[in-house]
Amino acid sequence: MNVTRREFIQITGASAAGLAVSGLGFDLSPVKAHAQMLKTKYAKETTTICCYCAVGCGAIVHTSKKGDGRVINIEGDPDHVINRGSLCSKGASISQLTENENRLVEPMYRAPYAKEWKKVSWDWSLTQIAERVKKTRDAAFEYKNAKGQVVNRSTNIVSVGSAAMDNEECWIYQALMRAIGLVYIEHQARI
């Protein structure tokens, strides 16, 4: 075997570590059988920022590479300068944002004085929300304040933005709130 000097040293290291174990005369068929029996999966990691609060902890999202691309785990990013791999209990459960069998995937409605929730359509829900927001907003809309200054605001509605929204979603959301004249706009991350 003709090897370069650098490869030679690597071979000795590899031998010592057992990579060349087949050359030692051991019967490797049980190990090969074990390899064949082992069910393996394929995944990838992507870094992200936890959306739950303003601390901005780094996280690593593990996603399946088997077609569906679903999240299989989310953990703290040890390289992230803010949290060095740690996550609070809420952050540690962040994968449930997407992977949670109890998560509602259809709108639910409970009518005034009703005891039960019932499934409703998206169209109906969105129409109801739009109509009620408009009605509440218009009922207290001020064009001018007591000093006669133009304010164009409605103080009848307060918005507390969801922590499950990411940065970009929050921007669009607050833009909508401001457009309809809200001034009490908050987000879970600031509370």
Place this chain on the structure above:
Amino acid sequence: MTDNIQLTEDQITKAAESLKQLRPAYGAILDFYKQIFIAQEDSKDKLQIDPIQISEEMLSIKANEEFPLINLSEFVIDAKASKMLLIKICNIIKLSSTDMASSARAILKAIDAKEFDLDSLFFGLLEEDDSVFEKTAKKHDIKKDDLAFIVYNSIKPSLSICAQQLSTYFSKDQPWTKGYCPICGSPPMLSMFEGEGGERFLLCGFCWHKWSSRRLYCAFCDNTDSKTLNYLYSEEEKEYRVDLCDKCKKYIKTIDTRKTERIIYPPLEQVATLHLDIKAKEMKYESGIHFA
């Protein structure tokens, strides 16, 4: 930055036994390597190695250029202790069922007859001089790979202690970001996630120095593109994964120490995960360490 892996005989035995229970397929292999590793750890306590002195100026140059601290030829070996260990290893191999038994017997015979120049082999290995192994193997009718295996394993405790001493030159303020060993420049053999936060460490394939590493990157080609970095895992062996790089097609095995209560002795884990090497090779990935 460093954490020298030193376990007692009892701990190594326990580590090997728990691995054997988990994976009986490795019974004979673990029985063999356990003895070698115990002999190596035992030898560490007796080593006398003068610390290598590196000047401030040289340290600064090495750090700026991202050069490893020393060349392989600069490792300090306790030749007397290494010789004693070599004899012990040969005796273990002699009684084993490995193909190396005849080589071990030939080496012991040559040592008895004072026909074996061990010093030239120890330093030949560090000088990466293949010819001294070629000549010795031919002269004593030994397989060259067997000789390299035995000689390397005899000086391994010296390399490890020497690396431990040198690691005091590093500080946490100067993280090593390269994929080769900051001590000797060799590629990593294993990767480990440790601590609650899952900090990644790489283990040198030559001196077994352990250094803190970035989490998401390929140590062999510096690739940081998450689209081409994947990993292989199994629900049946949650503490392991094989990190794969689609850019250079190399892989490295990773042990996530957070997912097991077992005693982890990396050299044993390396040996007891050959099935993962087989899996990775099936998928056309190569080890970052060259195979013999």
